[in-house]
Amino acid sequence: MALSHALLTSLLEKSSSGYDLARRFDKSIGFFWHATHQQIYRELARMELAGWIASSSAPDAGKTRKRIYCVLPLGQVELLRWAAEPSAPMDLRDELMVRLRADAALGSLGLAPELERRIALHQSQLALYRDIEQRDFAASPSLPRAAQIHHMMLKKGILYEENSIAWAREMLELLR
Amino acid sequence: MALSHALLTSLLEKSSSGYDLARRFDKSIGFFWHATHQQIYRELARMELAGWIASSSAPDAGKTRKRIYCVLPLGQVELLRWAAEPSAPMDLRDELMVRLRADAALGSLGLAPELERRIALHQSQLALYRDIEQRDFAASPSLPRAAQIHHMMLKKGILYEENSIAWAREMLELLR
DNA sequence: TGCTCCATGTAACACGTTACATGATTGC
């Protein structure tokens, strides 16, 4: 179970509500790990039961149900334990690859527009990453260790997008 | 549902038993899509119920239960329908990224050996891909369309492994 | 005889997705 540990890490960086976590998961860690709000609420409930985190009504809750979660010592111990485990590299499960292979088996299926759409998506993601890099990591080598590690995650994303664009362009030429 | 369509594609290329599919999924398509034999048997049963594929006792079955599956016209129609759908780029869900972020939040967790292990894994995968490329695609530009598409899948894998190695080396330097 | 590989399957559970529901707050 790794979503829970991603949430623990995110909560360590900043105690938050489930809603805020869901939105942050669309940024930072979320560049590499998407989760719906339902998954997040489910995991938060489990982790609270397990004694990894505690929640309290948010200071700015008013009459809403807003709750803030923070990591308990037991949660930090669990995160340290988990971090020491080895892990398998992610798999590259991309539906587009299957479609292209179907195209190879059945003859031209007109996948060029889909490839163009993908290229555009990768380009806008790349532009977003580069903006963040300019804004937050311009002075990288002199930044604190934690910021440098965060910069490396961003670079991983940038590399991936650049690659994907280059590859898709070559694929597009082949389809024509 | 995309595993079923990956299986359809694989069966179009060659009618096979579930067991053979599981093993082929550890090669070719399986470079980009891992599935356990249980998932595969489950999907095959569903697809046969849906009329996408048909099975018959294998010629070499002897007294075993070995069955060969082949794609029916309905299955091919379904694959064509599905191939025309747009699809989202895969997400980069890598546990190592979460571990590194935990390292950034909590201080040095000693992740260097894990990074070294990862680099070794990527290198052996890369070596495997390059062997296949030499063996099957040395004369790429003169090969038939289908083979060229297969070559592009392999190149995608090669690019990914090269990238991962370069990135992990830089990360390793930062951790030291 | 016992070992490994071939070949298929059941069951239970963990994780992820989609649809739907509820009620408060903010801005026009």
Add this chain to the structure above:
DNA sequence: GCAATCATGTAACGTGTTACATGGAGCA
């Protein structure tokens, strides 16, 4: 007053993982 956003949740379902079970075939 109405719509959008904030914030949390239930339910159902689809997909992926793990453990376990069964029996034939080939080999030493």
